[in-house]
Amino acid sequence: MTLALSLSTAVAVGVLAPSGMSAAASPDVVQQGLNALVRTDGVPAALATVRDGRGRTRDYTAGVGDLATGARVPADGQVRIGSNTKTFTAVVVLQLVGEGKIDLDASVDAYLPGLVRGEGVDGRGVTVRQLLQHTSGLADYEGQLDEASLRYRYFEPRELLDMALRQEPVFAPGARFGYSSTNYVLAGLIVQRVTGRPLAEEIDRRIVRRIGLRHTYFPAVGDRTIREAHPKGYRRDSASGPLTDFTELDPSAGWAAGQMISTNADLDRFFTELLIPDRLLPAAQLAQMRTTVPVGDTGIGSGLGIFSRPLSCGGVYWGHGGDIPGYETRGGATDDGRAVNIAVTTVPADDAVTRHLEAVVDTALCR
Incomplete structure (x- = not known):
């Protein structure tokens, strides 16, 4: 963010x-x-x-x-580590690739059928690899956020995605690099669809506990501390x-991306x-x-x-x-x-x- x-x-x-x-x-x-x-x-x-x-x-x-x-x-x-979270999400996706549960070159629609549709947007033309590499062309939902109001508001991942889908793509899928947190909201949703478990649990089980990151966690719903x-x-x-103490906030606007x-x-x-x-x-x-x-x-x-x-x-x-x-x-x-x-x-x-x-x-x- x-x-x-x-x-x-x-x-x-x-x-x-x-x-x-x-x-x-x-x-x-x-x-x-x-x-x-x-x-x-x-x-x-x-x-x-x-x-x-x-x-x-x-x-x-x-x-x-x-x-x-x-x-x-x-x-x-x-x-708060913000977009470093994206690397954790990507690791889980790639672990699932290694387990044969996700294909990097399959379309987003293969895992989230019908979800990614909007003005000029079609998930059948975007691959999982393009999400992880920021080459999907999908617009970034962050531009639609009022940062001053983020402190106390909870966002469902689908709300974040909807903000992006109201915007036209920035470029055609695969054309070039274009950083967008929307990519990682979709990657997180794919993890949840494939595993049947919350993304936070998969990150904790597959990464945090596996290598002993004793001070790392994915805040629970409603946890602003x-x-x-x-x-x-x-x-x-x-x-x-003036400077504002912004330590406590609801980080759900970041979700799988931050x-x-x-x-x-x-x-x-x-x-x-x-x-x-x-x-x-x-x-x-x-x-x-x-x-x-x-x-x-x-x-x-x-x-x-x-x-x-x-x-x-x-x-x-x-x-x-x-x-x-x-x-x-x-x-x-x-x-x-x-x-x-x-x-x-x-x-x-x-x-x-x-x-x-x-x-x-x-x-x-x-x-």
Whole structure:
């Protein structure tokens, strides 16, 4: 999910919280990057977990976790992870492909007959692969949402889909890449149709418990809270308006595309395990996930629920990222086991801030 806002609040900068790695004698470049996100870019808080190729981790914090009280940012606190949820949904779909229950090149209509119909839209012409790779051309329902009103409203997945189907497709299926959360609402509905179980249960059984993500969950219907220690999340109604505590909200507008809660360390573990054949996906399905199409001329590749991004030191890393009111997350993992995930406690209006955040990810993976 996306939210436009900017911050100029001056907040204090936190300290490094090491876990399993010795602190460097000179100023740490990751800590410096988080400090700059707070001091220069004005995010209330930033927190990160960096994992090296041997599985050792270090947690970082900067800023304050609660602007009202000045409370410290909890090391590796829980945050809403927004569209990182899409990778979890894609993994479940691909597991079902490996089990012979879903065909990536079958139409959406094969699993949800008659559901995807609208102005110029026909689910018989859209494949499951195109959903996962954002090449379906389906319009994004998020543009129809009033973000300020999301806090207390519950959305059924079908309501989200209906918002998209009232819009014409952006392009013909398979023509090119075009990011749309609608794709993942449909992917989640396919999972539920095929398994006969709620998507949240399938994610928990097939991923969360399987690899021991102890601080990761899919909030239940009506749950607006964050269960464990967390920094508060903030938004503005306008660029010059006051910050609003937006920590508690109904995340159902994200559902299969953006509802989950996790920590940076759990995300590090998730993306690291995902890249190892047979940990979460059989080798054949992992290869399909990592087969990409270009995202414009950015150098980024869109796989099935995951993106490859070039590193300044050579090679690529694999991850996703997510925005949801109150929180922005970026990060991923490399094939040799390095990983980093970073969260800030707002979604900046200025894309330059997000680029700074992504630059810290690059720095952490390349140092």
